[in-house]
Amino acid sequence: MSNLNTASRKLTGAAIGAAALTGSLLVQAPSTQAATVTPPPTHAAFDYQIGGAYTPPRGVKVVTRDHTASPAAGLYNICYVNAFQAQPGAEKDWDADLLLRDSAGKVVYDEDWGEALLDVGTDAKRQRIAGTIGAQIDDCRSKGFQAVEPDNYDSYTRSGNRLTANNAQAFIKLLSARAHADGLAIGQKNTSELAGNRKANGLDFAVAEECGQYNECGDYTGAFGNNVIVIEYTDAGRSKACRGWGGTLSIVQRDVDVSPAGARGYVRKTY
Numbered sequence: 498m499s500n501l502n503t504a505s506r507k508l509t510g511a512a513i514g515a516a517a518l519t520g521s522l523l524v525q526a527p528s529t530q531a532a533t534v535t536p537p538p539t540h541a542a543f544d545y546q547i548g549g550a551y552t553p554p555r556g557v558k559v560v561t562r563d564h565t566a567s568p569a570a571g572l573y574n575i576c577y578v579n580a581f582q583a584q585p586g587a588e589k590d591w592d593a594d595l596l597l598r599d600s601a602g603k604v605v606y607d608e609d610w611g612e613a614l615l616d617v618g619t620d621a622k623r624q625r626i627a628g629t630i631g632a633q634i635d636d637c638r639s640k641g642f643q644a645v646e647p648d649n650y651d652s653y654t655r656s657g658n659r660l661t662a663n664n665a666q667a668f669i670k671l672l673s674a675r676a677h678a679d680g681l682a683i684g685q686k687n688t689s690e691l692a693g694n695r696k697a698n699g700l701d702f703a704v705a706e707e708c709g710q711y712n713e714c715g716d717y718t719g720a721f722g723n724n725v726i727v728i729e730y731t732d733a734g735r736s737k738a739c740r741g742w743g744g745t746l747s748i749v750q751r752d753v754d755v756s757p758a759g760a761r762g763y764v765r766k767t768y
Contacts, residue, residue: 501523502555509673514703520558524561528654533677533680534644534676534677534680534681534682534683534701535643535682536589536644536701536702536724537559537573537575537643537644537682537702537724537747538559538563538573538680539722539723539724539727539745539746539747540557540723540744540745540746540747541558541559541573541747542554542556542557542558542559542747542767543557543559543560543561543709543726543747543748543749544557544559544561544563544749544765545560545561545728545749545751545755546560546561546563546566546755546757547561547562547563547577547755548754548755548756548757549571549755549756549757549760550562550563550566550567550757551757551758551759552569552758553569553572554758554765555571555759557572557573558573558719559572559573559574559575559726559747560572560573560574560575561575561576561577561646561704561726562574562575562576562577563576563577564576564577564578564633564636564637567640567641568640568642573643573644574641574642574643574644575643575644575645575646575684575704576634576637576640576642576644576645576646576681577645577646577648578630578633578634578637578645578646578647578648579612579648580630580647580648580649580650580651580668580672581595581615581617581647581648581649581650581652581665581668582607582610582612582613582614582615582648582649582652582677583612583613583614583615584612585610585611585612586611587613588604588613591613591615591629592625594616594622595615595616595622595625595626596613596614596615596616596642597613597614597615597616597618597656597659597660598616599657599659605655605657605659606609606733607649607655609710612649614652614655614656614660615652617653617659617660617664617665617667618659618660618664620667620684623664623667623668623671624671626668627668627671627672627675630647630672630675631671631672634672634675634676634679634681635675635679636682637679637681638679638681639735642681643681643682644676644681644682644683644684644701644702645672645676645681645682645683645684646683646684646686646704647669647672647683647684647686648686649664649686650669650685650686650687650688650691651665651688652665653684654666658692662690662691665688665691666691666694666697666698669685669698669699669700670698670699673698673699673700674699677699680733682701682702683699683700683701684701684702684703684704684726685698685700685702685703685704685717685721686703686704686706687704687705687706687707689713689716689717690716692716692717692719692720692721693719693720695720695721700721701724702721702724702725702726703717703720703721703724703725704724704725704726704727704728705717705727705728706727706728706729706730707716707728707730707734708725708727708738709727709729709734709735709736709737709738709739709741709742709748710729710731710733710734710738711728712737712739714727714738714741714742715741716748718742718745718746723745723746725742725747726740726746726747727747727749728749728750728751729748729749729750729751730750730751730752730753732766734749734750735748735749739768743768746766748767749765749766750764750765750766750767751764751765752764752765
């Protein structure tokens with residue numbers, strides 16, 4: 498399943514610079530806020546630029562960029578934040594007790610990306626982590642982004658059963674409340690098994706990596722309708738997604754490194 502296939506799940510953003518905050522953030526009822534935000538336009542030409550910003554190709558209407566970048570002028574811009582894991586090498590930017598640990602006290606990592614999992618297992622820790630991620634969401638708003646994409650919602654599946662789906666959903670509710678308070682739409686990243694709970698979790702659209710490759714696109718459309726952005730990393734996955742969903746969803750193929758245009762290895766294909 499694509500949400501478990503971390504080898505092609507997501508690429509780098511800039512390292513989280515802010516230390517974890519200790520302030521609290523009260524959960525708001527996300528359903529009361531969702532009507533005030535605007536999700537991305539459906540079936541629009543899309544580009545995924547989390548590996549580095551560049552001039553979008555002609556015709557692109559929607560773009561995702563890292564929260565450290567600036568939005569693309571005149572387009573619908575989605576702001577990428579690594580919400581459930583620390584960026585590679587950024588463990589020291591977080592209070593030690595906010596990093597998930599095993600029974601021996603060692604930090605638990607997403608081995609494919611070298612990212613420490615954040616411990617969203619208790620309300621107190623979720624509130625503190627949400628302080629830092631919430632500040633990034635606020636920055637997305639200040640820069641002019643229209644939406645936010647919190648990555649690694651599915652990190653509980655890599656936690657060795659130390660975290661649960663309920664923990665992940667409790668945390669995403671904090672982020673959806675923060676995004677909606679900022680007037681931003683918020684997307685569910687992967688994690689097809691939780692798509693059916695999207696309204697309760699306050700999520701407005703989906704960003705699905707390799708749903709064509711792994712026959713999951715219907716899981717997302719069943720919950721989000723056509724408010725689904727599809728990113729594939731192979732010709733076969735793109736072809737499959739386009740055959741089934743090319744008339745209704747935004748679909749793009751990128752290289753696994755999500756390289757900027759002009760860089761070695763850059764790939765961007767659509768229909």
